Amino acid sequence: MSVDWAERQRHTNRLVRALANYLFSQKAVTARQIYGLSKLAWITNSYEGESAAYIASTKIPALGDVIGADFSNSSLKQVAEVISRQYGDASLVDLVVGHSGFTNFYKAYRNSVLLWIEANIVKLVPLYRAAHAANSEEERLKIVKSMAGLPGIPKANHPEQLMKPEYFLTPAFFMLDPEIRFPLINGNEGVQNLLNTLEVADSGLVTQYRAMVALYGQGGIVDAADLDQVGRDLPDFLNTNKRNATKKLLEHKGTESDGELPLKDEADVEAIKKAGTITQRRVHNQLTNKLRVLLTKFTLLEGRSESCMFDVLVKNYDSDNNDLLIEVKSSVESAHVRMAIGQLFDYWYKLKGDEEPYLAVLLPERPTKEMSIFLEWLGVGLMWFQNERLCTTNKWLNPIACLS
Template sequence: MAEDWALRQRRTNKLVRKLASYMFKQDNITPAQLYGLSKLSWITNSYEGDNASYINSTKIPALEKIFDSSFKNIPHDEVYIKISEIIGDNTVLNLLQSHTGFTNFYKAYRNSVFNWVNDNFTELLPLYKAAYSAKNSTDRKAIVESIAVLPGIPKANHPGSLMSPEYFLTPAFFLLDVDIKFPLINGNKSVKALLKKLGVGNSELVTQYSAMVKLYGTGGIQDAADLDQVTGELSDFIGTASEPAKKALLKKKETNNENELPLKDEDDVEAIWEAGKIKQRRIHNQLTNKLKNSLSNYTLLEGCNQSCMFDALIPKYNEDKEDLLIEVKSSTETPHIRMAVGQLFNYWYELKGGTSPNIAILLPERPSQSIVTFLEWMNVGLMWFENDQLCTVNDWLKHLTSER
């Protein structure tokens, strides 16, 4: 299953904040501890699965630095249990056992950056503590202004080749910030493309930071983790006068409006019809919320343009990194199915042009066999809920469901 990167980032944030809370209470914090805390944001090319190499190459060494201990030849679970006992927080154990880290920091700087932390420790320690305790945009902007005047980070064996300090520090401050409002500003191609799109690609750091945080509240983007997910598709999330936004992050839907439309005299017939619509909308929203909960390991998007109001889109839903478009219907009756099929093909064309569609319908229950057969003939996927369990008849969708 492809993991929702924002979920991994937020999990790492929770872990680092718990470790930082323990660390910052100490009297004699060392450069090695700051380095270790930052290193928890790192991964390698192997970052998923039981044998992911980043665990031994970055995660365990980072924990050794933070706790000034050697965990060599100790099973990972024993290390994690020991750490949770040291800081007296049982919730840390699950965070440590889960995959963490999210940035493949430049290998040529992974060792030399430790010397840089050591050389600039007096300036860095207050910034780390300030990032941990930041309460608002003023606090964060002051930290960014301080980053901007720090010296560059030298490359191993090439001291004249300097890396911008924000490449190392913004992932660390992303992890320390309680509200995750520090955007990642590094050499990643998607970040560079975003800064260019915002017209600040060649601007100084504070201007770049200000341009990025202005995107919060746009297209459902609430924090830096959300922003990092949509960076590559930002043009779809930001509207212009000539081209409205097409996508937004899927948010929880309202399902509790029980008292609308009381019956009133000559308006009774219309009110009854409208009440039926409200019931359908409530079911629709309940299904959408269930889908979001069931697929919490994925980033789900929704349409926000009147010409393309799709219910849900899962980017990179399969091993081929393809997108899946889902239409939610509150009824299994044939007219609803026909409408859903037409909507799906139209929405896909609006989003993807003439490419081969990956589309599916989500229903409140399994429909009749004739509808199942029809959807298979149309190559449209089918999903439904049995209680709270997501189900499907399609082998190509089973990795998303409880049947996986």
């Protein structure tokens, strides 16, 4: 998961809600239209780029199902223009063309689920309408309780093998929900890990739903897209009787206030005071914000525990399951860099124990050659911004920064 992926999910929500505005204004909604609307959550193994396979195989047919048109020989741009003209809404062009979909729904059920929709259409249409209009937890919980009473979905050629209805329906309701508070509850490994962490994997759907939505407001988790992004890190986001939360999603930092900005921990106090607390903290926050904007392809976390207030943890920064811990400093002076080094090793040990460390400092400019050599000797990466470009002297930081 990543910020980019969460935005893709939110874009899908905006697209589906826009289409549903027109679809649900009709008196009668067909099973084929419900099927098409739901299919907009689906992707295939190829889901990036202008020629991604899911566009032709899944997205365009789904859009055709929703509006009752044959788009088999049309490009996505042509489809977007047709839909925009049909509904008289120019904003639909960008919504349709933008990448959407976020779940690789089981292939063995992709066709048979239409027959299931047809058999249960009288119950399903009110649930879809309710999800589109939901504005309270009571209304969402009512949908969940109704969903729990639906029959399983038969597998193609093996009708005795039934899929839980929520595996198909919760992605659809995620797309329809005005506040994206309807969590994904399906067979995805990340979702199952989440349910296991919450100790509700073997519980009923209602219990699972309640456990998941109870997480909103914790650790920077605002909605179901954030919740999906947290994944395996969830235990570190929670306060329990045994331990306090240690992580949260990286949030935008304020840089405009004239009031005294909070210091991260006591170890920072003296060095930052000497240089001017407010100015230095603003520079620190500006750098952190730039990093947050630049690294949207990654899930970015920040420290929450008083004993481990790290600046940024980049999850799986090298696509080899290695996390990168970054300490941001507002000055290239040796005192600040030395402080960063000590914090990095302390934070890493608290987070990862004796695992091999992946550590880096982010500075406002390139430091002296001597400082660069010192960091290289320690095995600590060096990064700085040159305008909007994130630069480094370390090849192993190539996944996120440019060699300079």
